[in-house]
Amino acid sequence: MxxxxxxxxxxxxxxxxxxxxxxxxxxxxxxxxxxxxxxxxxxxxxxxxxxxxxxxxxxxxxxxxxxxxxxxxxxxxxxxxxxxxxxxxxxxxxxxxxxxxxxxxxxxxxxxxxxxxxxxxxxxxxxxxxxxxxxxxxxxxxxxxxxxxxxxxxxxxxxxxxxxxxxxxxxxxxxxxxxxxxxxxxxxxEHPPRRQTENEFTQAVRATVEAGGTCVIPAFAVGRTQEVLLVLDEMDIDRPVYIDGMGARVTELFLRHPYFLKDADRLERVYNDAHRIRGHRMRQQATEPGNIVVTTSGMVEGGPVITHLKHTHDDPNNSVLLTGYQVEGTGGRRLLDEHRVDLDGEVVNVNATVDHFDFSxxxxxxxxxxxxxxxxxxxxxxxxxxxxxxxxxxxxxxxxxxxxxxxxxxxxxx
Ligand SMILES: [Zn+2]
Structure with a gap:
């Protein structure tokens, strides 16, 4: 061969x-x-x-x-x-x-x-x-x-x-x-143990929302958005979760093929419990204090995450929790290394907490x-x-x- x-x-x-x-x-x-x-x-x-x-x-x-x-x-x-x-x-x-x-x-x-x-x-x-x-x-x-x-x-x-x-x-x-x-x-x-990553991630989410801040979670549309929704579900925290960008459509595609999911009923429930963002007004509401927003793009390279960061980057009570590997030269890498982000052509300092979690x-x-x-x-x-x-x-x-x-x-x- x-x-x-x-x-x-x-x-x-x-x-x-x-x-x-x-x-x-x-x-x-x-x-x-x-x-x-x-x-x-x-x-x-x-x-x-x-x-x-x-x-x-x-x-x-x-x-x-x-x-x-x-x-x-x-x-x-x-x-x-x-x-x-x-x-x-x-x-x-x-x-x-x-x-x-x-x-x-x-x-x-x-x-x-x-x-x-x-x-x-x-x-x-x-x-x-x-x-x-x-x-x-x-x-x-x-x-x-x-x-x-x-x-x-x-x-x-x-x-x-x-x-x-x-x-x-x-x-x-x-x-x-x-x-x-x-x-x-x-x-x-190597990766850290997955349970440890999940615990650190949920602690970071809890710390932000309980202090009245907003959590913006950039996540890849395919796989990561769904994984993050499931991890948030385990938290038993009574805060609204919003989902924005292509991750919502991909979740719906995955739910058409339940055989390929570990627990399709659970994913369907957490997806239905989340608020799917439709339109500008809802996007404004999503970043109100105490809310959690899971959004594309996962490397902060355009997409609705930019709008959510416009609303949240300035307030130190808020947090941006990156959930995937951030390639050199991407917006997510710059956020991590420099605490700065390009918001439609204007590069601004980010006062919100920025953290990264290895959900590889x-x-x-x-x-x-x-x-x-x-x-x-x-x-x-x-x-x-x-x-x-x-x-x-x-x-x-x-x-x-x-x-x-x-x-x-x-x-x-x-
Ligand atoms: Zn792949």
Whole structure:
């Protein structure tokens, strides 16, 4: 079997992998890096089918290009396919607003939806002579790893994976395979225990609202908004929770696929109990003292969070609680490092408390090593990592061969 990364080897973002054997080719994930300017993977060759692990743009954002240029069935879970369609439409909108060219036309997103083939977890299907099975990846609702069998050997592609217990989805379990192609986003970095993060987060929320302040919680739309709502629900605190931005629509999409959620009834209840912000007046009311606002964008890069920060940044009684990794150069990173924020072109000092909580959906370094050990592979191929070399030593005690190919390099596995 031969593989070539089209992007996402030795870097986080724009992941795409072509696997080929005996004249048959599959594409696994095909994403873009939503940076300034956006970064794209190499063009994909014609393939027999595409498999998408989850909806995030760095894994699914270029799937419409495939649908448009050389159509093939696109397999993914129901939540992945529905959410990817929404995110790709939004991505085109953002590219136009920011003045970047678009990587495909709107019609390509419709074509992707037409080519979509929803799969069921742990239910084998075949593409030519590949036998394929999706396994839970524990990253966001609907995220899966693909285990492929062909010619007597097995291979697993993890996409993004998480083995930590979260409130929203069950954690990933190791699956035996000959070759493991795994992500390494957190190579060299560990997460604090999840319970500790939840406790520190809820203490910070409680301290703010009980002192009469407003809590603004920037959260990614896909996965994090829902996780935060569930953590807030455990607090048993009688304060209004508002939800703003795309996170609300994504929650509704997820609720259409209850099988992929740990406790769909609970998510539905907390979502219905929250106030979904509709319109300018409601957005004004949301930041009244004692309220909690969960809003996009998670890295404070535009979206309704900017309006909420206009209303709250000046008052030291308020707090801004960041719930995701803040990439260098983003508004969230500036908030953390400089206590300043760009409010529609005007950079202002922030007097509200700013704090960060690690609710990552990725396995940390030790968890990646433990996961790999549980899969008992002969070969490990590392990808989706800025520093894959930090994992190589530990993984060499797990597998006979560990490689981290460059983008465009052809590698061979059994
Ligand atoms: Zn992801």
């Amino acid at each position: 031969q593989g070539t990364f089209l992007g996402g080897a030795g870097e986080v973002g724009r992941l795409g992998l072509v696997l080929g054997r005996a004249g048959s080719r599959l594409l696994l994930d095909y994403g873009l890096a939503p940076e300034d300017p956006p970064q794209y993977p190499k063009p994909a060759p014609p393939v027999s089918a595409a498999l998408v692990t989850h909806a995030h743009l760095d894994h699914a954002g270029m799937m419409p290009a495939i649908a448009h240029e050389s159509p093939a069935p696109i397999y993914g879970s129901g939540p992945t396919l529905d959410t990817a369609e929404l995110l790709c439409q939004d991505c085109l909108k953002v590219h136009r607003i920011e003045g970047y060219g678009t990587p495909y036309k709107d019609v390509a997103v419709d074509q992707m939806a037409a080519d979509a083939r929803p799969i069921r977890m742990r239910s084998p299907f075949t593409v030519e002579d590949w036998e394929i099975q999706a396994e839970n990846a524990g990253h966001i609702p609907g995220s899966c790893m693909y285990r492929l069998q062909a010619g007597g050997s097995s291979l697993m592609f993890t996409g993004d994976l998480n083995t930590t217990e979260s409130q929203l989805v069950d954690p990933a379990e190791p699956i035996a395979c000959d070759t493991l192609i795994m992500e390494g986003t957190y190579a060299g970095r 959906g990725h396995a940390g370094h030790s968890e990646l090593v433990d996961f790999a050990e549980g899969c008992r592979p002969e070969t490990i191929v590392l990808c989706h990592s800025d520093e894959p070399e930090l994992l190589v030593d530990d993984l060499e005690s797990v597998a006979e061969r560990v490689i981290a190919p460059n983008t465009g390099e052809v590698f061979t596995v059994p």
